Amino acid sequence: MSKKIVIVGGVAGGSTAAARLRRLDETAEIVMFDKGEYISYANCGLPYYIGGTIEDRQKLLVQTPESMSARYNFDIRTLSEVTHINRAKKTISVHDLKSDQTYEETYDQLILSPGARPIVPPIPGLNEAKALFTLRNIPDTDRIKAYVDEEKPSKAVVIGGGFIGVEMAENLRDLGMTVTLIEMANQIMPPLDYEMAAIVHQHLRDKGIHLILNDGVKAFEGNGTKVLTQNGKEIDTDLIILSIGVRPENELAVHAGLSVGTRGGIQVDEYLQTSDSSIYAIGDVIEVTCYINKQPTMIPLAWPANRQGRLVADNIYGKKTPYKGTLGTSIAKVFDYAVATTGNNEKTLKSLGIAYEVLHVHPGSHAGYYPNASPIALKLIFDKKTGKIFGAQAVGKDGVNKRIDVIATAIKGGLTVLDLPDLELAYAPPYSSAKDPVNMAGYVASNIVEGMIETVQWHEIDTILENGGTLIDVRTPSEFKYGLIKGAINLPVDELRSKFHELPQDKTIYVHCQVGLRGYIATRILRENGFEAVNLDGGYRTYEQVKGLIDTKYDNY
Numbered sequence: 001m002s003k004k005i006v007i008v009g010g011v012a013g014g015s016t017a018a019a020r021l022r023r024l025d026e027t028a029e030i031v032m033f034d035k036g037e038y039i040s041y042a043n044c045g046l047p048y049y050i051g052g053t054i055e056d057r058q059k060l061l062v063q064t065p066e067s068m069s070a071r072y073n074f075d076i077r078t079l080s081e082v083t084h085i086n087r088a089k090k091t092i093s094v095h096d097l098k099s100d101q102t103y104e105e106t107y108d109q110l111i112l113s114p115g116a117r118p119i120v121p122p123i124p125g126l127n128e129a130k131a132l133f134t135l136r137n138i139p140d141t142d143r144i145k146a147y148v149d150e151e152k153p154s155k156a157v158v159i160g161g162g163f164i165g166v167e168m169a170e171n172l173r174d175l176g177m178t179v180t181l182i183e184m185a186n187q188i189m190p191p192l193d194y195e196m197a198a199i200v201h202q203h204l205r206d207k208g209i210h211l212i213l214n215d216g217v218k219a220f221e222g223n224g225t226k227v228l229t230q231n232g233k234e235i236d237t238d239l240i241i242l243s244i245g246v247r248p249e250n251e252l253a254v255h256a257g258l259s260v261g262t263r264g265g266i267q268v269d270e271y272l273q274t275s276d277s278s279i280y281a282i283g284d285v286i287e288v289t290c291y292i293n294k295q296p297t298m299i300p301l302a303w304p305a306n307r308q309g310r311l312v313a314d315n316i317y318g319k320k321t322p323y324k325g326t327l328g329t330s331i332a333k334v335f336d337y338a339v340a341t342t343g344n345n346e347k348t349l350k351s352l353g354i355a356y357e358v359l360h361v362h363p364g365s366h367a368g369y370y371p372n373a374s375p376i377a378l379k380l381i382f383d384k385k386t387g388k389i390f391g392a393q394a395v396g397k398d399g400v401n402k403r404i405d406v407i408a409t410a411i412k413g414g415l416t417v418l419d420l421p422d423l424e425l426a427y428a429p430p431y432s433s434a435k436d437p438v439n440m441a442g443y444v445a446s447n448i449v450e451g452m453i454e455t456v457q458w459h460e461i462d463t464i465l466e467n468g469g470t471l472i473d474v475r476t477p478s479e480f481k482y483g484l485i486k487g488a489i490n491l492p493v494d495e496l497r498s499k500f501h502e503l504p505q506d507k508t509i510y511v512h513c514q515v516g517l518r519g520y521i522a523t524r525i526l527r528e529n530g531f532e533a534v535n536l537d538g539g540y541r542t543y544e545q546v547k548g549l550i551d552t553k554y555d556n557y
């Protein structure tokens with residue numbers, strides 16, 4: 001007898017699972033429910049349709065129920081909300097939103113892919129706010145787009161500096177609005193560490209976004225025409241986008257008594273099976289295992305949902321391919337920059353008590369002598385003892401996606417930082433350098449692992465100087481004059497050998513240059529000549545990216 005497989009949710013995870021199921025079994029009865037009108041649409045493209053980069057709304061609709069049914073012979077029921085699971089009877093209750101009727105449907109296997117919805121906290125004045133929107137699906141998009149087209153707002157406030165908030169800030173700015181982005185934490189884009197986010201903060205400000213950090217929204221007034229913050233700011237606005245994060249749509253699972261984790265994600269085993277062997281769950285609604293630290297976590301991204309969609313179908317048909325955990329590889333466009341990450345950041349590793357080492361490099365996106373090369377700020381986080389790669393972050397105008405994808409692949413392939421110099425990557429001057437940025441990061445990391453160099457970080461050097469430490473700036477005098485670390489002594493690397501007599505023999509000498517390379521050379525010279533020398537990782541550029549941004553004029557906005 002053929003199987004009857006019922007799927008709740010027909011977008012990223014659900015429709016991927018359905019298509020794979022059909023390819024595995026032409027006879028299965030596959031019924032897919034979605035409470036919305038649309039299935040298999042491009043959520044990730046929604047901000048760009050609002051901003052006008054994607055002009056044709058039709059292009060967001062990757063599949064329609066009709067086209068998908070025609071190709072895959074599915075039973076697709078939209079505007080149909082699954083409201084209850086009866087595990088004992090192996091049935092679900094479905095509320096048909098068109099007819100307002102409720103009926104039961106049986107299943108042999110049930111796949112839950114209901115996603116996650118925007119968090120909407122009970123902020124005073126929220127219900128009265130006329131032009132306050134969240135963004136999750138096509139109807140949300142249509143509402144925002146209609147408001148923008150008809151009301152022509154000139155001022156917008158975006159609340160929350162995650163990926164969706166930042167993408168919306170950019171798209172609304174591109175439409176000519178004055179945009180304020182409010183973020184409660186001290187940085188936007190949580191997968192980045194602070195000093196990497198600082199580059200993005202500056203870029204947003206350069207593009208005219210009013211960025212307010214360390215502040216939350218207290219209330220809305222005047223039907224949402226005024227936003228009051230906890231620190232006492234008042235911002236007039238015509239439009240509010242609330243994007244402070246998402247929470248899993250776990251109600252069905254919770255009421256059915258399936259196991260959920262502390263953050264509400266449905267718990268599944270490596271084969272994506274819930275605590276009920278007939279029910280599987282995938283996508284934003286599940287708790288996943290972090291690929292790096294093996295702890296349970298929530299990572300609502302499209303790659304995991306798509307991957308899990310395929311694997312769940314395989315597993316239902318006995319192929320037994322485990323989901324190996326989520327690495328959290330991600331990328332976003334922020335005006336001229338691409339911002340990408342993979343694996344764990346420092347904040348996560350610190351909170352778990354995992355020892356790590358960090359390096360920053362600033363190589364060009366391609367050969368400097370070929371036009372339009374631009375720097376990539378690349379951070380690598382790894383285990384100093386074993387060379388295991390914990391994660392990477394990159395910000396730059398060009399070539400960021402390639403470098404993070406290579407490192408993500410290296411992590412999944414079990415490579416260590418010692419293997420990165422040996423990656424033979426495609427090179428011609430318009431695309432890279434003979435030593436690719438990933439190779440460069442690998443060389444620096446190998447030097448650290450092999451004890452060739454010791455480094456200090458941007459956040460340590462001020463204290464070192466305050467405590468009487470010696471810092472030598474080995475750049476040229478003109479670079480030194482242009483911008484310096486207060487307390488540093490300028491001693492260009494090429495003059496170093498003739499100035500040994502001026503240097504202290506009895507204490508550590510800290511060294512820095514612009515991005516770390518000349519500092520490394522100087523450190524080697526000093527160490528080979530009997531001095532104790534330590535390089536400032538990432539050089540002046542990494543230091544300045546953070547310190548140069550502590551600018552009160554923004555904080556007083």
Ligand SMILES: Cc1cc2nc3c(=O)[nH]c(=O)nc-3n(C[C@H](O)[C@H](O)[C@H](O)COP(=O)(O)OP(=O)(O)OC[C@H]3O[C@@H](n4cnc5c(N)ncnc54)[C@H](O)[C@@H]3O)c2cc1C
Pocket residue numbers: 008009010011012013014033034035036038043044045046047080081082083113114115116135136137164249252282283284285300301302303305
């Ligand atoms: C604006 C936006 C931009 C994004 N950009 C990116 C990006 O650039 N890169 C990236 O990796 N990820 C991005 N994401 C996240 C990505 O879209 C999600 O991770 C992915 O869609 C999750 O897939 P899913 O199947 O779990 O849930 P979804 O794709 O959200 O699908 C869930 C579906 O289930 C339906 N549903 C829920 N409950 C029920 C019920 N009880 N009965 C019937 N139907 C139900 C919902 O209506 C919904 O249609 C973005 C998301 C948004 C909203």
